[in-house]
Amino acid sequence: MGVNNLSFFETVLSFFDKAAACTSHPKGLIDQIKYCNSIYEFKFPVKRQDGTIEILQAFRVEHSHHKLPVKGGIRFSEMVTQDEVKALAALMTYKCAIVDVPFGGAKGGIRFEPKNYTEEQIEHITRRYTAELVKKNFIGPGIDVPAPDYGTGSREMAWILDTYRALHPDQIDADGCVTGKPIAQGGIHGRTEATGRGVFFAGRRATCYEEDMKKLGLAKGLEGKTVVVQGLGNVGYYAARFFQEAGAVIVALIEWDGAIYNPKGLDIEAVQKHRRETRSILNFPGARNFVKNTDGLEYECDILIPAALERQITAQNAPNIKAKIILEAANGPTTAEAEKILVEKGIMIVPDTYANAGGVTVSYFEWLKNLSHVRFGRLSKRFEEGSHKRLVSVMEQLTGKSLTDEEKKIITRGADEIDFVNSGLEETMYNAYDDMRETMMKSPQVKDLRTAAFVNAINKIAVSYLQMGIWP
Numbered sequence: 001m002g003v004n005n006l007s008f009f010e011t012v013l014s015f016f017d018k019a020a021a022c023t024s025h026p027k028g029l030i031d032q033i034k035y036c037n038s039i040y041e042f043k044f045p046v047k048r049q050d051g052t053i054e055i056l057q058a059f060r061v062e063h064s065h066h067k068l069p070v071k072g073g074i075r076f077s078e079m080v081t082q083d084e085v086k087a088l089a090a091l092m093t094y095k096c097a098i099v100d101v102p103f104g105g106a107k108g109g110i111r112f113e114p115k116n117y118t119e120e121q122i123e124h125i126t127r128r129y130t131a132e133l134v135k136k137n138f139i140g141p142g143i144d145v146p147a148p149d150y151g152t153g154s155r156e157m158a159w160i161l162d163t164y165r166a167l168h169p170d171q172i173d174a175d176g177c178v179t180g181k182p183i184a185q186g187g188i189h190g191r192t193e194a195t196g197r198g199v200f201f202a203g204r205r206a207t208c209y210e211e212d213m214k215k216l217g218l219a220k221g222l223e224g225k226t227v228v229v230q231g232l233g234n235v236g237y238y239a240a241r242f243f244q245e246a247g248a249v250i251v252a253l254i255e256w257d258g259a260i261y262n263p264k265g266l267d268i269e270a271v272q273k274h275r276r277e278t279r280s281i282l283n284f285p286g287a288r289n290f291v292k293n294t295d296g297l298e299y300e301c302d303i304l305i306p307a308a309l310e311r312q313i314t315a316q317n318a319p320n321i322k323a324k325i326i327l328e329a330a331n332g333p334t335t336a337e338a339e340k341i342l343v344e345k346g347i348m349i350v351p352d353t354y355a356n357a358g359g360v361t362v363s364y365f366e367w368l369k370n371l372s373h374v375r376f377g378r379l380s381k382r383f384e385e386g387s388h389k390r391l392v393s394v395m396e397q398l399t400g401k402s403l404t405d406e407e408k409k410i411i412t413r414g415a416d417e418i419d420f421v422n423s424g425l426e427e428t429m430y431n432a433y434d435d436m437r438e439t440m441m442k443s444p445q446v447k448d449l450r451t452a453a454f455v456n457a458i459n460k461i462a463v464s465y466l467q468m469g470i471w472p
């Protein structure tokens with residue numbers, strides 16, 4: 001079968017195989033890492049407003065149990081298939097390993113279009129899905145911990161938690177059964193924007209090495225870089241916002257119903273406001289519309305950020321892509337055949353398994369918070385402030401100079417939960433990028449960042465299995 005005929009899961013397998021060939025692990029161990037451990041597909045009924053009964057198809061796939069719990073989002077979309085959920089579950093395994101989050105990978109999905117259902121029906125569907133997962137032991141703080149993904153958000157996560165709690169009234173760690181919850185339900189500050197912020201950190205790290213940027217004909221840093229973003233949802237909107245705040249210029253934005261461009265830059269907040277008011281990004285004042293939304297992917301820019309869905313960059317449009325860097329915010333946006341074309345063109349691809357790992361990283365922090373039953377910073381904030389104040393006062397005495405009240409406030413402030421979350425995320429994203437880069441520099445067979453990311457993941461997962469003593 002040619003690479004252009006590959007399904008999403010087969011595409012992930014092909015990326016995996018390419019990387020596995022750069023390692024020396026035995027075939028049995030490689031196969032154990034590669035395939036999905038458990039696949040649960042089920043159906044349940046939902047009553048529509050007109051009184052008819054519809055049967056929905058749902059999935060939960062646990063790809064790897066080398067670490068527990070397994071972790072991965074839940075997708076609500078009429079395009080959900082078993083193949084897609086398997087691919088996304090596998091990507092979760094590698095993503096967690098790449099950023100040193102101690103979870104196996106999983107993913108879930110329900111095949112329906114939420115836009116066509118009432119809020120009440122979506123709540124019923126979410127709760128019923130959760131009850132089915134409980135019945136089969138596919139959810140729990142130490143077993144399998146879902147999170148938001150395409151078509152779901154904190155509202156759905158709150159329903160999942162409430163349903164799980166109702167079925168486990170005596171479980172003290174129940175809050176850890178799902179992440180991406182509202183703050184009042186045990187969620188963590190910074191989770192909503194975490195994936196977009198992680199994409200931004202990935203872009204900032206990738207562009208900070210002068211010699212790497214030189215090869216692409218770019219200067220180092222994000223300042224002044226032109227950026228195109230596809231998908232202005234949770235991930236795309238925050239990524240665009242953080243890039244803009246760092247001095248990058250958003251020259252085009254692509255949504256499902258069309259795309260807009262302005263070489264002088266689009267203000268992301270103003271576009272969001274326009275979208276809220278008109279229900280579309282099209283006809284934004286000062287910008288021009290693209291006739292076909294996918295034309296936006298081919299627009300001249302330094303960094304292209306696909307942040308909508310999988311399989312958007314294909315063999316058809318890859319030859320026309322002008323970006324120097326593709327920062328994969330969505331899962332699986334590039335097909336295997338497109339990847340070959342892009343690599344031959346010398347385009348740098350910062351892979352999804354790394355670039356969008358900010359969400360799972362902060363989900364990990366949320367899960368830790370739930371298990372420890374205390375907000376980050378609660379025990380240390382006042383103590384830190386006191387120490388900083390004493391230090392400032394000693395410095396003032398020694399130098400005979402004093403700071404203004406405003407300067408003192410900035411310097412002595414103790415860290416809040418959001419500070420820990422954002423600094424932990426930045427540290428994670430930078431370290432993981434440097435690990436991939438090092439792998440590429442150390443092994444001549446590893447020629448691109450995606451392969452480097454997979455090699456690092458395979459090596460870490462292999463160590464887990466070997467330490468379990470399963471493999472001689």
Ligand code: NAD
Nearest residue numbers: 150151195231232233234235254255256308330331356359
């Ligand atoms: P979302 O539902 O919040 O947003 C998706 C956006 O893409 C929407 O605005 C939608 O209108 C738009 N869209 C749909 N079809 C499009 C098309 N053909 N062209 C352009 N835009 C289109 O979803 P999200 O949570 O932002 O997820 C986006 C991607 O990021 C998915 O691939 C998801 O798996 C991945 N991801 C999400 C998270 C997370 O924390 N939410 C974490 C990791 C990866």
